[in-house]
Amino acid sequence: MTGKEGDVAWETLDLRTAQPFGIARWTHSSYPRTFVTYAQDGLTGRGEAAPNAFYGETGGTVGAVLPLLAEALTDGWDWDGLHERMTARMPQGHPSVKCALEMTAVEWAARAAGVPAWRLLGLSPLPLPESSYTVSLGPLEEMRRQAREAVSRGHGVLKVKLGTGQDRQIVEALREEVPGAALRVDANAAWTRPQAKRMLDVLAAADVELVEQPLAAGDLEGHAELRRLSRVPLVADESLHHVSDVPRLAAAFDAVNLKLAKLGGPLQALCALRLARAHGLGVMLGCMIESSLGIAAAAHLAGLADWADLDGALLLANDPFGGLEWAAGQLERPRGVGWGVERR
Ligand SMILES: [Mg+2]
Incomplete structure (x- = not known):
């Protein structure tokens, strides 16, 4: 799918993972991602929409709302105006489309200023935390193989997908x-309260560093109770959809997983990050399965996070963007003007 509205143009590509990628809710190998550009005064900014069904989006909804939301982008310098106009058109939902458009405005302005995006945002050049590499859900022997191969390639931090009746065995086997x-x-929100309580000792015994989203997204009471019992920090992912969710999560979680595509873009993620710190929460900077363009945008903020989970593009067989420098899980801050990646 391609389209154009004013100075905004887009194209959808099917990104494929090198291996089928499984979590508690689904397994897929193909991910439609929409790449958006915004042109003004001879300069172009770029963004990526990585829709996720959990947040109410599909490739179809992205195509349906892009023409409407693209009208909101009239000036690459006016980020607040863009946000207000997008919210007026679509008060709820469609975060990956809002993210793509916000990304284009930020990169356009960074290119106009001739600086990397992190510098335009006024951020210090902090080193990025080492990113985890995901062991996706599958047969136990397959998960062992994924873990073994990742470590042999130099990855020192693994994120293991759980949410089955065999989770104890998986954790013990991978340890x-x-x-x-x-x-x-x-x-991925797949445990019941009793199941989560039983897993706490297993996670602590395996010296697991953190657990993301043990219970259903809406079960803040259950998470608060679990947090009182757990020696392992609890990180909210599916419970966090919007910047305004952050304050009430502070009573139920130790940290939040911030993803640009679910929060509505890099500026929204930065707001959420500041708000999380103000409420004493730890911060993970995460991602969807997305290209190096989307990952780069997150990487510009990742120096502010405690943990990074930015392996989305490493899992792809056909990443349309290049230019990020990885040494196993250690991503270098992107270099160059704007997001610092180039179309292959
Ligand atoms: Mg997660």
């Missing part, structure tokens, strides 16, 4: 398989 690696787990 045994890669004894030197830091392990994080992500239940």
Whole structure:
């Protein structure tokens, strides 16, 4: 799909993962991603829409609302105006489309200023935390193989997808398989309260560094109770849809997972990050399955986070963007003007 509205143009590509990628809710190998450009005064800004069904989006909804939301982008310097006009058109939802448009405005302005986006945003050049590499959900032997191969390629931090009846066995097997690696787990909202309570000792015994979203997104009471019992920090992912969710999560979680595509863009993620710090929350900077363009935008903010989970593009077989420098899980701050990546 391609389209154009005023100075905004877009194109949808099917990104494919090198291996089928499974979490508690689904397994897919193909991900439609829409790449958006905004042209003004001879300069172009670029953004990516990485829709996720959990947040009410599909490739179809992206195509349907892009023409309407693209009208909101009339001046690459006017970020507040863009946000207000997008919100007026679509008060709820469509965060990945809003993200793509916000990304284009930020990169356009960074290119107009001749600086990297992180510098335009006034951020210090802090080193990025090492990113985790995801072990996706599948048969136990396959998960062991993924973990072994990732560690042999130099990854020191693994994020293990859980949410099955075999989670204890998975955690114990991977701890045994890669004894030197830091392990994080992500239940993707799939555990019941009793199941989560039973897992706490398993996670602590395996020296798991953190657990993402053990319970259903709306179960803040359950998370608050679990947090009182847990020695492992609890990180909100599916419970966080919008900047305004952050304050009430502080009573139920130790940290939040910020993803640009679910929060509505880099400026919204930066707002959420500041708000999280003001409420004493830890911060993970995460991603969807997305190209190096989307990952780069997150990387510009990642120096402010405690943990990074930015492996989305590493899992792809056909990443349309290049220019990010990885040494296993260690991503260098993108260099160059704007987002610092180039179309291949
Ligand atoms: Mg997660």
